[in-house]
Amino acid sequence: MKHHLFIAGIIAMLSMIFPLCFVLYLVGGEMWLALSPLWIMAIFIVINLLLFKKVNFYDDKDDTKALIIRAFINLSLAIVIPMIIYAIVVFS
């Protein structure tokens, strides 16, 4: 059950990438913006590689608490980074 929900979640999120590319192209009209889901994802993959490989929150790598902390860090970055970009765009 957990495994099935996991795959359904991955598929749902992957299928969100294309509409986001479409919207971002309409918003900005430029290809680098339309492809931003791809390069932002590359940045997050690097961050997560570091989180999972280098930063050991607990001895047991499958620990649920460690996963929650990593998810929290991802969520925080996902909210804070666009806010900083918005602030730079609006106030510069």
Next chain:
Amino acid sequence: MLQKAQLKWMSLMSLAATIISLMVFLFMFDEYREIVAKLCVIGIMVFGINALIFIVYGDKLKAAYHGVLAIVLMTVSCLTAMGIAIMLMQGLIIFHPRYDQSAYQALKNNFEFSEVTIMREDGSKLTGWLKYNTKDTPNSLIIYFGDSSEDASGTCYDFMHSGVWRYFSDYNFLMIDYPGYGLSDGTPSDDSIYAMAEEVYDYACNLDVVDDTSITIMGYGLGSGAATYIASMRTVNGLVLIAPFDQGISLYNQQLDMFKGLMQFFTLYKFNNTKYASLCRISPLILASFDDEEIDYQYAVNLNDAFPNAPAMYSFHEIKHNAYFQQVEILEKIDHYLEEIER
């Protein structure tokens, strides 16, 4: 090395973080909040359907076919999500509603302009501005339908500062905001704009200051759709089309060249100008530029060919889409056409 379970979680978190960050970014702009909500609905729907399919069929399949099911569902989900997104968000391609509040305040304090509110049968309202030139006697009227990013207040204010009014000094001038634009209620679409155009025309005919036998319709860009429609449905004295287009699909492809073949069926806003042009009984003035970056010159030619009574079409070079009213030669052509039809 990362374990398989860690890689799975890493990819899920990266994907989720990417989508959340882009959603947060779009959410901070007022005009895109609705889109974020729609995208969330699409995501939840796709997740729900996939979860249901996996829960029902996942356990029955052998491990080898599990991956095949995932790939099939992923392909179908991506195509479905893209299709729904195009259906829900194509308004972004065609319509760019705006409201210039500072221009509205400036016009409020100008005695030459009168704020117009048209109450509709469903209780919603259409708003705009009427510029009087002679208040005492019935006089000719120009009804102006603006482009996709024009609102009545902003346009009237811009015309005031760019000296455009000089060319329309013998006319009353009426511009009403499309549904969803300015202070007008509603949502912009081809049908709502056509209905609005008819209401505006009927409203204008009943005004004391307007000679209803001398109404000229002017349409610019997107407004050429409403202008052509009303010219085909009502009696008008003249029709001026600036940077017009032949049909809605052309506007889509101008922005994003992908609405061809089967993709045409995804388009909601048809704006079939060629059909309405063929019903017009008057000879319009058409002004188009080879260097218009938003509406291709060929679209104007296609529309020109659809009018049964030979239109007067003038082509220009080096005029960008938003610069038509800044060109003296354009304004002089309109002025000359207006003089001709008044004779």
